[in-house]
Amino acid sequence: MRIVHYMTVIVILLIIAAYSAMRTQAPQDNRRISVDEAWVRPALTSGNSAAYLTITNDTDNPVTLTSIAVDFAAMAQVHQTIVENDMAQMQQLENGLRIGTGETIRLQPDGYHIMLMDVQQVLNEGETVSLILTFDNGETLSIEAQISNNIVNLE
Amino acid sequence: MRRQSWLVYLFGLLIVGISLVAVYIVYLLMTTPQTESITITPDTAFNGITAIEPPLLMSDFTLTNQHNEPIRLRDLSGKPILITFGFTSCPDICPFTLGEMRSIHEALADNADDINFVFISVDGERDTPDTLRDYFDLLRVDTFLIGMTGTPDSVRQLGEEYGVNFIYDEADDSGNYGVTHTAGMFLLDENQNWIRRYTYGMQASLIIEDIQQFFAGDV
Structure with a gap:
């Protein structure tokens, strides 16, 4: 009788262990990270701008956007707008932007944005610029973004 | 004898319970994004x-x-x-x-x-x-x-x-x-x-x- 009980416990534990192992070691397939709706704010030379986009992670593992390369600004970093006591400020996400499995993150005004520092040329509305996004799984995405004074959503 | 087997059974249940909680915590840690977007939620009476x-x-x-x-x-x-x-x-x-x-x-x-x-x-x-x-x-x-x-x-x-x-x-x-x-x-x-x-x-x-x-x- 006693042995049966112990066996039951051990079997249940084994099932749980197997399940968690399956979760952590799911084989990577060809599903991918995609970026849509990319746009960049107009800016003056030596001013700052921001890029906004939507990232969807359809891979089987969480990924982190670790770096952004552009040729039209001195530096590009993921920032978050934080408002405290009506004082607005930017904070860099030191560890990058993490996108969970199956998750979609929108970088949008008043939230996350890619801060483009010290813009090297005037960014005029209607023009297009390119950004290269690098993720911690080694994946690199080259995207085109339209320069736009996006209309504020009044909904 | 009967009492002893109940104790063993309870002990087993306890271990299963603890394991389940542990697995759940690990699962939460693995899936919770480290950075969550901040939403400005003024108290409901305040419209800004x-x-x-x-x-x-x-x-x-x-x-x-x-x-x-x-x-x-x-x-x-x-x-x-x-x-x-x-x-x-x-x-x-x-x-x-x-x-x-x-x-x-x-x-x-x-x-x-x-x-x-x-x-x-x-x-x-x-x-x-x-x-x-x-x-x-x-x-x-x-x-x-x-x-x-x-x-x-x-x-x-x-x-x-x-x-x-x-x-x-x-x-x-x-x-x-x-x-x-x-x-x-x-x-x-x-x-x-x-x-x-x-x-x-x-x-x-x-x-x-x-x-x-x-x-x-x-x-």
């Missing part, structure tokens, strides 16, 4: 609009507009004024607010020219009148927006009356710096009494409604 009671007559001041001419606050009396503070190298908050001002201007339609829209720079060192003008062109707010710039000291002094503060962040290697500043908009009536504070990030449609009510005489 603060009425200034009683209205406060604002002091006059003189700054320089985007056409390099001196401009006084009193030059704008006779019409209500919607004011915001910011700086032209601001990547997110100021263009967002100016985009809202453009939307408000468009939505006010017939009343759009009966109100002055004002942007006061908190970064007078970099925001020269020319810079303001180029920036307004770029953001398509040049047709209606009045820019004002001056020394940081003078803007700091006039800003105090509005509860506006600003702090210069440390400059990077190329001399680029950000400015942490009070965001939002301020509405003065045609006699330059401060009557409204609109919180940054609130729905622009509520600001439009509120200003329309003001024009309808309901405020």
Whole structure:
């Protein structure tokens, strides 16, 4: 009788262990990270701008956007707008932007944005610029973004 | 004997329970994003609009507009004024607010020219009148927006009356710096009494409604 009980416990534990192992070691397939709706704010030379986009992670593992390369600004970093006591400020996400499995993150005004520092040329509305996004799984995405004074959503 | 087997059974259940909790915690740790977006959730009763009671007559001041001419606050009396503070190298908050001002201007339609829209720079060192003008062109707010710039000291002094503060962040290697500043908009009536504070990030449609009510005489 006693042995049966112990066996039951051990079997249940084994099932749980197997399940968690399956979760952590799911084989990577060809599903991918995609970026849509990319746009960049107009800016003056030596001013700052921001890029906004939507990232969807359809891979089987969480990924982190670790770096952004552009040729039209001195530096590009993921920032978050934080408002405290009506004082607005930017904070860099030191560890990058993490996108969970199956998750979609929108970088949008008043939230996350890619801060483009010290813009090297005037960014005029209607023009297009390119950004290269690098993720911690080694994946690199080259995207085109339209320069736009996006209309504020009044909904 | 019977009692002993119950104890073993309970012990087994306990282990299973603890394991399940442990697995659940590990699962949560693995799936919770480290960075979560901050949503501004003012308490439900607050819609973002603060009425200034009683209205406060604002002091006059003189700054320089985007056409390099001196401009006084009193030059704008006779019409209500919607004011915001910011700086032209601001990547997110100021263009967002100016985009809202453009939307408000468009939505006010017939009343759009009966109100002055004002942007006061908190970064007078970099925001020269020319810079303001180029920036307004770029953001398509040049047709209606009045820019004002001056020394940081003078803007700091006039800003105090509005509860506006600003702090210069440390400059990077190329001399680029950000400015942490009070965001939002301020509405003065045609006699330059401060009557409204609109919180940054609130729905622009509520600001439009509120200003329309003001024009309808309901405020």
